[in-house]
Amino acid sequence: MTRNRQRARGRSQRRGADDSAGAGWAGGPPGAPAGPVLRAVGLARVYGEDESAVWAVDGVDLDVPAGQTLAVTGPSGCGKSTLLQLLGGLDLPTEGEVWLGGRRVDDLGERALARLRRRAVGFVFQAYHLMDELTAAENVELPALLAGASPRTARRRAAELLDQVGLADRARHLPSELSGGQRQRVAIARALVNKPLVVLADEPTGNLDSAATQDILRLFDELRAAGQTLVMVTHDERVAATADRIVSLRDGTLADDTLLNTDSGSDSGTTRLGTLLSWED
Ligand SMILES: Nc1ncnc2c1ncn2[C@@H]1O[C@H](COP(=O)(O)OP(=O)(O)O)[C@@H](O)[C@H]1O
Numbered sequence: 387m388t389r390n391r392q393r394a395r396g397r398s399q400r401r402g403a404d405d406s407a408g409a410g411w412a413g414g415p416p417g418a419p420a421g422p423v424l425r426a427v428g429l430a431r432v433y434g435e436d437e438s439a440v441w442a443v444d445g446v447d448l449d450v451p452a453g454q455t456l457a458v459t460g461p462s463g464c465g466k467s468t469l470l471q472l473l474g475g476l477d478l479p480t481e482g483e484v485w486l487g488g489r490r491v492d493d494l495g496e497r498a499l500a501r502l503r504r505r506a507v508g509f510v511f512q513a514y515h516l517m518d519e520l521t522a523a524e525n526v527e528l529p530a531l532l533a534g535a536s537p538r539t540a541r542r543r544a545a546e547l548l549d550q551v552g553l554a555d556r557a558r559h560l561p562s563e564l565s566g567g568q569r570q571r572v573a574i575a576r577a578l579v580n581k582p583l584v585v586l587a588d589e590p591t592g593n594l595d596s597a598a599t600q601d602i603l604r605l606f607d608e609l610r611a612a613g614q615t616l617v618m619v620t621h622d623e624r625v626a627a628t629a630d631r632i633v634s635l636r637d638g639t640l641a642d643d644t645l646l647n648t649d650s651g652s653d654s655g656t657t658r659l660g661t662l663l664s665w666e667d
């Protein structure tokens with residue numbers, strides 16, 4: 387690597403930002419933001435130092451318009467998961483910027499970042515990551531409760547979502563009593579409970595057989611019809627082909643960007659953002 391280490395600003399320097407910067411997430415931004423729902427500018431993430439430094443993500447510029455379903459593909463180790471984690475505030479970039487709903491979010495303080503992850507982003511993981519000791523309904527309710535919803539609202543919203551993912555009759559089951567596909571549908575319901583600006587899914591069908599994969603893809607299709615912005619990482623070409631757009635990563639950089647559905651998304655997610663950011667109790 388010939389990079390100058392000084393190019394990479396230290397995390398502590400970057401993290402000096404005022405915690406109150408994210409205060410708007412509690413009630414929505416004062417003015418409706420324009421532009422893409424999600425934006426990465428010169429995004430980079432280095433693991434390790436000096437000779438062992440790995441630029442897992444290496445200068446990614448990406449705009450995701452409201453309502454678009456974006457598939458991120460590429461070989462194992464090319465930086466897909468790292469990119470997704472940076473986009474959702476699970477990890478912080480070494481360089482570059484992440485903008486969500488018209489706000490810069492990579493320089494938020496710890497508390498604001500936690501609020502952001504809870505309120506504005508819904509994560510879906512390959513291994514579901516459900517809480518084993520909680521029922522399906524409780525798993526879906528939990529992020530709503532953590533975001534400040536009343537128990538009643540959380541219960542109602544979880545019931546609605548479990549119904550939407552076809553699991554109304556499994557609400558009181560534990561994850562161990564559900565199939566892989568059913569667990570992933572619970573995880574998707576959980577990701578949606580706080581009406582996130584964007585759903586980020588990392589190999590969401592990676593553990594599933596083809597029938598369960600079809601169920602999940604049908605669900606994503608419904609989400610798209612409802613205008614939900616979705617970014618999913620997949621190395622399954624058939625899954626990627628269902629997206630509106632496919633970007634390919636190679637060694638942490640964007641190698642290809644193909645729009646499959648030209649009707650998808652719009653650059654003015656403005657009205658939608660305003661509604662999504664407000665929490666109705
Ligand atoms: N926590 C970590 N520490 C060090 N290196 C990591 C870490 N996570 C990922 N990497 C490295 O970063 C690169 C990208 O990894 P990852 O984003 O997981 O790729 P993908 O999801 O495309 O398989 C790989 O070379 C991987 O070994």
Ligand SMILES: [Mg+2]
Pocket residue numbers: 466467468
């Ligand atoms: Mg990965």
